[in-house]
Amino acid sequence: MRLEARFSWLPTPFRSLLLFVVWLLLNNTLSLGHIILGAVLAILIPLATYPFRTKQPLIMKPGLALRHLLLVLYDIITANVQVAILILGPTKKLNPGFVKVPLDLTHSMPITILASTVSLTPGTVSAEVYPWLESLPEGEDPSQRYLLIHVLNLQDEDALIKTIKQRYEAPLKEIFEC
Amino acid sequence: MAEYIISILLLIGGCFVLVGSIGLVKMPDFFMRLHGPTKATTLGMASLLTAAMVFFSTTGEGLSVKEILISIFLLLTAPISGYMLIKSAIHHKLDSIERTTGKDNIEDDV
Numbered sequence: 001m002r003l004e005a006r007f008s009w010l011p012t013p014f015r016s017l018l019l020f021v022v023w024l025l026l027n028n029t030l031s032l033g034h035i036i037l038g039a040v041l042a043i044l045i046p047l048a049t050y051p052f053r054t055k056q057p058l059i060m061k062p063g064l065a066l067r068h069l070l071l072v073l074y075d076i077i078t079a080n081v082q083v084a085i086l087i088l089g090p091t092k093k094l095n096p097g098f099v100k101v102p103l104d105l106t107h108s109m110p111i112t113i114l115a116s117t118v119s120l121t122p123g124t125v126s127a128e129v130y131p132w133l134e135s136l137p138e139g140e141d142p143s144q145r146y147l148l149i150h151v152l153n154l155q156d157e158d159a160l161i162k163t164i165k166q167r168y169e170a171p172l173k174e175i176f177e178c
Numbered sequence: 179m180a181e182y183i184i185s186i187l188l189l190i191g192g193c194f195v196l197v198g199s200i201g202l203v204k205m206p207d208f209f210m211r212l213h214g215p216t217k218a219t220t221l222g223m224a225s226l227l228t229a230a231m232v233f234f235s236t237t238g239e240g241l242s243v244k245e246i247l248i249s250i251f252l253l254l255t256a257p258i259s260g261y262m263l264i265k266s267a268i269h270h271k272l273d274s275i276e277r278t279t280g281k282d283n284i285e286d287d288v
Contacts (some may be wrong), residue, residue, distance in 0.1 A: 025247050080221035087201035097279035119257035127264045153214045
């Protein structure tokens with residue numbers, strides 16, 4: 001896991017790229033003037049705001065990140081259809097349940113991304129990250145974290161945990177190299 | 179041609195948003211109710227926004243891509259609002275229906 005970017009004038013490369021793209025999308029144009037203005041803003045704004053931010057791990061493998069994003073988008077579509085079928089089907093047949101997933105990720109940002117992906121994909125909503133940080137001594141990192149998720153129709157707990165770990169957590173670990 | 183695409187996208191989007199709302203009414207407890215709005219609506223809104231994109235690209239002046247931004251914003255905020263809702267539900271110790279398994283996985287607040 002690396003927190004510092006390669007170039008000091010570009011502390012958050014992907015956020016700069018995002019700013020640039022959002023600027024062009026907002027203006028709905030590809031004219032030269034807006035490209036230059038967007039590029040200047042994309043470099044200056046992160047430089048100005050960087051000192052206030054907590055350092056977040058950088059994406060180390062952009063290609064893998066893009067592939068993971070496409071996989072998640074595909075899963076969102078299948079998840080929507082599956083949940084729609086579950087909702088329209090008989091309610092009495094659903095077996096809701098809470099499941100605790102042990103996490104290998106340690107940093108809060110990858111955990112946030114994982115929790116959001118879990119919320120958007122098949123039949124699960126992430127509920128809580130354990131242990132409570134307030135219950136630990138000041139400044140101490142928990143050795144093992146858990147993600148509590150609520151499942152709409154729980155069939156095989158172990159299989160579900162395995163899917164989440166392999167399909168969503170493993171790529172995140174590789175992307176952030178942590 | 180564009181009209182057909184727009185109509186189909188609008189119908190798909192409308193169906194998914196409707197299903198999400200039905201889930202909100204039909205499900206027996208709070209935790210199950212959350213599943214509809216966090217998922218079924220994201221695809222519904224994405225379809226509706228794609229329809230808007232096609233409509234304004236074919237009838238207005240040139241390509242319109244601003245709608246992508248709204249989709250991204252929805253994708254970012256839907257899980258977070260869902261998370262805040264379920265977190266407060268757990269904090270208030272809301273009851274889930276009886277056949278819910280793994281209730282002992284919920285740890286007590288500090």
